[in-house]
Amino acid sequence: NAGVTQTPKFQVLKTGQSMTLQCAQDMNHEYMSWYRQDPGMGLRLIHYSVGAGITDQGEVPNGYNVSRSTTEDFPLRLLSAAPSQTSVYFCASRTIAGRSTDTQYFGPGTRLTVL
Amino acid sequence: AQSVTQLGSHVSVSEGALVLLRCNYSSSVPPYLFWYVQYPNQGLQLLLKYTSAATLVKGINGFEAEFKKSETSFHLTKPSAHMSDAAEYFCAVSDRGSGGSNYKLTFGKGTLLTVNP
Numbered sequence: 001n002a003g004v005t006q007t008p009k010f011q012v013l014k015t016g017q018s019m020t021l022q023c024a025q026d027m028n029h030e031y032m033s034w035y036r037q038d039p040g041m042g043l044r045l046i047h048y049s050v051g052a053g054i055t056d057q058g059e060v061p062n063g064y065n066v067s068r069s070t071t072e073d074f075p076l077r078l079l080s081a082a083p084s085q086t087s088v089y090f091c092a093s094r095t096i097a098g099r100s101t102d103t104q105y106f107g108p109g110t111r112l113t114v115l
Numbered sequence: 116a117q118s119v120t121q122l123g124s125h126v127s128v129s130e131g132a133l134v135l136l137r138c139n140y141s142s143s144v145p146p147y148l149f150w151y152v153q154y155p156n157q158g159l160q161l162l163l164k165y166t167s168a169a170t171l172v173k174g175i176n177g178f179e180a181e182f183k184k185s186e187t188s189f190h191l192t193k194p195s196a197h198m199s200d201a202a203e204y205f206c207a208v209s210d211r212g213s214g215g216s217n218y219k220l221t222f223g224k225g226t227l228l229t230v231n232p
Contacts (some may be wrong), residue, residue, distance in 0.1 A: 004158075005231040031218050032187060040124065042205060042222040043159075050218070058219065090158060104220060106151075 002026050004107035006091050012079045012113045021110050025090030027072060029105075030096045032074040034086070036060065036087040043090065046098040049074055054082075081114045117142055117208045121223035129231050134193040136226045138180075139205030141187065146208040148189040149220065150180055153203045162204075167190060176200070201230045 007022045024044075025032065045058030045100035049068040063085060065077040074093075080083060091107040118178040122137040140146060163174025170182045176199075180191045189206060203225045210217040 021214065031181075033219070035222075040224055042221075042224040044222070045219055046220060093219075103161050103164070106160075107156045 004091055004093055006089075006107035006110050009108070010096070010111050011110060012115065013078075014115055015082060016083050018077070018079050018083070019081065021078075021089055021091075023074045023107060024072050024077065025074075025091075025093040025105070026072065027093065027095070027105070029093035031104075032045070032068070032091065032093045033058070034074070034076045035090045035092065036065065036085075037090060039089050046076065046089075068099075071090050083114045086112060086114045106112060116148060117210060117221045119206050119208050119221055119223040120228050121204075121206050123226055125227045127229040127231060128196045130198055131195050132160065133229065134178075134196045136190070136191040136201065136204050136206075136228065138189045138223060139187050140189065140206075140208050142208070142210075144211065145182070145184055146210055146227040148180075148182065149209075150189075150191050151173065151207060151222075152176075152180070153207045153225075155202070158204065162191070171189065186211065194210065196228075196230045198230050198232065201228055203227045 004025045030051045034046040035043040037043045042059045047066040049055045055066050089110045092104045094104040116214040118141045120139045150162040152162050153159050157185045162178050163172045173179045178193045195208040205225050206223040
């Protein structure tokens with residue numbers, strides 16, 4: 001049971017380049033989400049999904065796309081990277097079959113630098 | 116919308132001293148409340164969570180938090196700090212009930228805890 005995995009761990013992009021951050025979980029969790037962490041800002045929600053084929057926007061969705069074709073995977077796409085997207089990105093998942101207090105499990109993060 | 120305020124972006128204590136990290140939420144209905152810890156260059160780990168069953172919640176590593184509705188607070192404490200407690204701590208809230216928007220976590224900006232020998 002690997003939990004929530006994220007690849008890559010580190011990435012450097014040039015302005016205008018595109019890339020996909022990968023997130024996978026092996027706990028059969030329905031709910032998955034992406035956060036970005038910036039110094040002094042805490043974690044802010046980018047996009048989330050409550051199941052395959054269902055996604056919605058969070059607090060800071062601009063510049064990011066997501067899709068959910070399987071329960072296990074929830075990739076985050078940057079279509080045209082900007083320096084403002086330099087951040088640490090975390091993926092998280094949880095079950096929604098139980099109570100709302102069930103724990104969200106976080107991946108180890110992807111540190112992205114856009115030059 | 117939910118919001119969380121963590122008072123003090125940086126708290127410094129001596130080893131063996133009391134740790135107190137403050138968290139206040141803004142909601143007319145008590146939400147679900149969480150404390151997460153992040154060690155350097157790592158992801159977030161759940162310390163404890165408030166489920167509305169008991170107002171004093173015990174977590175891992177000797178931490179506990181008390182939910183006070185009258186003060187809209189959920190402060191994190193530990194009686195005696197250890198060097199290994201040095202990390203960043205985040206308070207988070209989510210709404211009660213089902214539905215995608217209720218599963219979202221809203222985080223405070225974090226408090227960096229430094230433990231001095």
